[in-house]
Amino acid sequence: MSAKAFTLIELIFVIIIMGAISLVAINVMKKKDSSSQKDISLTNLYTYLQDHRLSNAKISYECIEDSKECGLYSMNKLINKEPNILTKECEIYKFDEYLELQEVKFSSRFTHENIEQIVTFAYEVDQSGGVKQNVVKCGDRFTLLGDYFNTAHEFSSLDLLVEYKETLLNEVLQ
Secondary structure (H helix, E strand, O other), X not given: OOOOOOOHHXXXXXXXXXXXXXXXXXXXXXXXXXXXXXXXXXXXXXXXXXXXXXXXXXXXXXXXXXXXXEEEEEOOEEEEEEOOOOOOOOEEEEEOOOOOEEEOOOEEEEOOOOOEEEEEEEEEEOXXXXXXXXXXXXXXXXXXXXXXXXXXXXEOOHHHHHHHHHHHHHHHHO
16 A cells, blocks of 8 residues: 655645745746836826825825925825925916916925924815816916816816816816
8 A cells, every 4th residue: 555645855845835936926026016106296186196195084195385395295294205396487277167267376384293384385186186276387288187987187278278178177067
C-alpha cells in the first residue's frame, strides 16, 4: 500500500511560485496606486477633490493669505498642503442668476486656534458632490471649473464661455 503525499521539494516549489505571484501582484497594485495620484490643476480640481474626500464630508481646495498657502480642507481643518494652482494675475468669478459674471470677493475665516485667515480662493465639494461653479480668469484664458456633471473647460474669450454656459442652461430647460 503506497501513501500519496507531497515531497518536501514539491512543497517548497509551490511556496516559491506563490511568493513570486504575490510579489508581482503587489508591484502592480503599487504602480496603479501611484499612477492614480495626479497633480492638482484647475482642469482636474473637481476629480482631485473627489479622490481625496474622506467618507461623505465636505472637502475644499483653499488658498489663504494672497495664495501664499494652499491646501485641502475638511470642516475648516487642513488635511494636506497642496501647491498653488493660481498665479497672481488670476481673478475668480461666479455666475449670478442672470448669467452675468460677478467677481468673488475674499472672505475670512477663523481657525481652531481663533486666528483670522483671508481666503483668496476656495472651491468646495459638498457631501452630495455638488459645487458652486466658479470661473477662473488667468491672463486671457477663462476656466470654468468642473462640477458633478461636467468636466472643467477652458475658453479663450468671455463670449465663448457665456455661450457655452447658455447652451448648458438651454439643455437643462428642454
